[in-house]
Amino acid sequence: MKRLLGYGSCLAGGTLLALAAQPVYAAATVITGVQVIPTDTGAQIVLRTEGGDTPQVFAVNQGNSLRADIVRTELQLANGAEFVQQDPAPGIASITLVPLDGNSVRLTVNGSNRIPMGTIADADSGGIVIDxxxxANAVPQASTPVPAELETVPGPETVAQAEAEPEETPAPEEATPAPEAPAQTEEEPDVLVPNPQVIIDGVPIPAPEAQQAPPFLPQAVPPPVGDIAVSEGRPDFGEIDLGTAERVPRLVLREAPSREVLSLLARAAGLNVVFVDAGGEEDDEGTGEGPPVTLDIENESVQDVFNSVLRVTGLQANRVGRTIYVGRRLPLSAQNVTVRTLRMNQIDAAQASNFLVGLGAERAVSREREVTTVTAVDIAEGVDAQETRAETRTEEVVETDRVDFQDSTPIFRGLQVIAEERTNSITLVGTPQLIELATAQLVRLDLRRRQVAINLKVVDIDLNAIDAFGTSFSFANGDFALGSQGGVGVINFGGRPPGGVSEPPTDVPFGGINFDNPLNPINLAERLLGQILATVQEGNAKILTDPTLIVQEGQTATVQLTEEVVTEFESQIDTEGGENVVTIDITKEPAGLILQIDVERIDDNGFVTLSVAPSISAPVEIVSINAPGVGIEPFVTLLSERQLNSGLVRVRDGQTLILSGIIQETDRTTVSKVPILGDLPLIGSLFRSTRRENERLELIVMLTPQILDDSDQSAFGYSYSPSEEVQDLLDEAR
Structure with a gap:
């Protein structure tokens, strides 16, 4: 008996399978039958074979299964293409025999609770016998024991090195040290087939290559940052002009009342001081002398010292003539108040006022709101219920907007803002310093929104291809005539066709036989004619639309070239007064080209952030609807739609963005043939015609933005010189 080659590892099994897939040029053995005979220790599998040489068997154990590949064999069973038997013997769950490819067969034995082991037995009557x-005695092949010590021999490099060394006089035996063990050399294992060629279904499969990941970047690379427009402003809170150049040589004060310090400095400049106690406010100590201040001044002007005291104490001051009014909160008549109205050009007045409120200004907003009042009436027993009355009125509400910060002091505190929506203007009320600062901020906000001229080309590529193939021939002998053209065959006896003959269908890629006049003889040639015709028609591309749209930043432009079609039909029948009333509701949808462009932002570096959403829909079929009670036959139109939404895309000024890949493909094959004759092998092509239509539609959108120059030096739109014909049309329109 011959034991099958058993390998316990999956790697060895994979190698054997690769060997089994090698092309074998010897004659293949045909397996015609399978017989399973139960035995005391398992089962005996008998494979009846015919012809061929002795096959090779490779086996591998995987879990509780024995898998044996028999090469140079073919499986031809009488009862099917494969053999399967469940529970053929104790300890065996199933046995299957299936073809692996055109040159090998796989036998799989699944064990119930033990590993099945197989051996090849000698067959007297030919064939393959596998036990x-x-x-309990079926155990897998034992592994090779690992030796305790590995004996090695010196390699070529070690021998050459030993020969190169000179011989030395041996030392006394007692001084000889113990010899060290030679270094172990690692030898490459022997491989049966280093790079086996794998062939599946006769096609060589390339060997797998190790995929290497791209190297990492040497460091983190942030996205690019363009230039940022910067506008700076230094707030000027103003100062009191004393009109003197006097200087203070030395002044040292500690916790002095600010009222007395300001009076001392004003007298030094020859001016008067009026200290205003707004609403009876007093300082922290309740003396009414103002907050205390500590000074250590040397060689400083009287005017600078006076203004320094005002800044640190938070007091307000205003000079009128030779009198200076000082107080925590001066009355309006004692303040230096300016009123300025600005009419905004680009920004909305409400948005501009919101910006100033965020910087500390205060504004009053007048809003109108609707108030609905519902009057409810109590209903007692025996009293008829009355209708509930509701009254709606419009009332005007004035709301004040003010921002209170916790850790910072807003610079626009004390500025009043009024926004007027009809004229889009803003009125500012406050000190001249706050007015100037607020005006500078509003001028910075009132920038023109950039505009971009976007050239759009929507190209519909129609790749239609029609391949037609057919034959045409005719044959006549006396009164007998036979003809075939484009899959339509005619057999005629006599010189004229019968009177009631009808024209056969000719919906084929080639012209049909002439049946226009049934009184004339059929014109068939008296010799055999054969002709093979083939035509290929290919379409091309066409531009659906090529507009140039001027879109402002933050706006949306739409191009729509459509027609309305009925896509939904709904009828409702109601009975009123014994008569049926039919109500018909139809839903229409546009069919054609719809192109929408949304310009999100145009930055200062020449980049345009936009999104484009083209959509093309076309009718494909008209479907009639059976609607009882309707006098007409309603129908709806089915639409085929191709749509793309690009999302936000950033494009540089003058850069072209191409969106493609919206493809619709239809493949249709039509075969026309003469019954029975068109199905015959070889000569059946003479009585058959084939038409194949391949329709491939692809939508391509090309987009090119050009940022317009809206400055005063721009000549956009002024250099156009119409031709004579266009000028005549313009004059006629006037």
Whole structure:
């Protein structure tokens, strides 16, 4: 008996399978039958074979299964293409025999609770006999024991090195040290087939290559940042002009009342001081002398010292003539108040006022709101219910907007803002310093929104291809005539066709036989004619639309070239007064080209952030609807739609963005043939015609933005010189 080659590892099994897939040029053995005979230790599998040489068997154990590949064999069973038997013997769950490819067969034995082991037995009557053992004595092949010590021999490099060294006089035996063990050399294992060629279904499969990941970047690379427009402003809170150049040589004060300090400095400049106690406010100590201040001044002007005291104490001051009014909160008549109205050009007045409120200004907003009042009436027993009355009125509400910060002091505190929506203007009320600062901020906000001229080309590529193939011939002998053209065949006896003959269908890629006048003889040639015709028609591309749209930043432009079609039909029948009333509701949808462009932002570096959403829909079929009670036959139109939404895309000024890949493909094959004759092998092509239509539609959108120059030096739109014909049309329109 011959034991099958058994390998316990999956790697060895994979190698054997690769060997089994090698092309074998010897004659293949045909397996015509399978017989399973139960035995005391398992089962005996008998494979009846015919012809061919002795096949090769490779086996591998995987879990509780024995898998044997028999090469140079073919499986031709009488009862099917494969053999399967469940529970053929104790300890065996199933046995299957299936073809692996055109040159090998796979036998799989699944064990119940033990590993099946197989051996090849000698067959007297020919064939293949495999004994499968599942008993206690069926154990897998034992692994090779690992030796305790590995004996090695010196390699070529070690021998050459030993020959190069000179011989030395041996030392006394007692001084000889113990010899060290030679270094172990690692030898490459022997591989049966280093790079086996794998062939599946006769096609060589390339060997797998190790995929290497691209190297990492040497460091983190942030996205590019363009230039940022910067506008700076230094707030000027103003100062009191004392009109003197006097200087203070030395002044040292500690916790002095600010009222007395300001009076001392004003007298030094020859001015008067009026200290205003707004609403009876007093300082922290309740003396009414103002907050205390500590000074250590040397060689400083009287005017600078006076203004320094005002800044640190938070007091307000205003000079009128030779009198200076000082107080925590001066009355309006004692303040230096300016009123300025600005009419905004670009920004909305409400948005501009919101910006100033965020910087500390205060504004009053007048809003109108609707108030609905519902009057409810109590209903007692025996009293008829009355209708509930509701009254709606419009009332005007004035709301004040003010921002209170916790850790910072807003610079626009004390500025009043009024926004007027009709004229889009803003009125500012406050000190001249705050007015100037607020005006500078509003001028910075009132920038023109950039505009971009976007050239759009929507190209519909129609790749229609029609391949037609057919034959045409005719044959006549006396009163007998036979003809075939484009899959339509005619057999005629006599010189004229019968009177009631009808024209056969000719919906084929080639012209049909002439049946226009049934009184004339059929014109058939008296010799055999054969002709093979082939035509290929290919379409091309066409531009659906090529507009140039001027879109402002933050706006949306739409191009729509459509027609309305009925896509939904709904009828409702109601009975009123014994008569049926039919109500018909139809839903229409546009069919054609719809192109929408949304310009999100145009930055200062020449980049345009936009999104484009083209959509093309076309009718494909008209479907009639059976609607009882309707006098007409309603129908709806089915639409085929191709749509793309690009999302936000950033494009540089003058850069072209191409969106493609919206493809619709239809493949249709039509075969026309003469019954029975068109199905015959070889000569059947003479009585058959084939037409194949391939329709491939692809939508391509090309987009090119050009940022317009809206400055005063721009000549956009002024250099156009119409031709004579266009000028005549313009004059006629006037």
């Amino acid at each position: 499968v053992e599942t008993g």
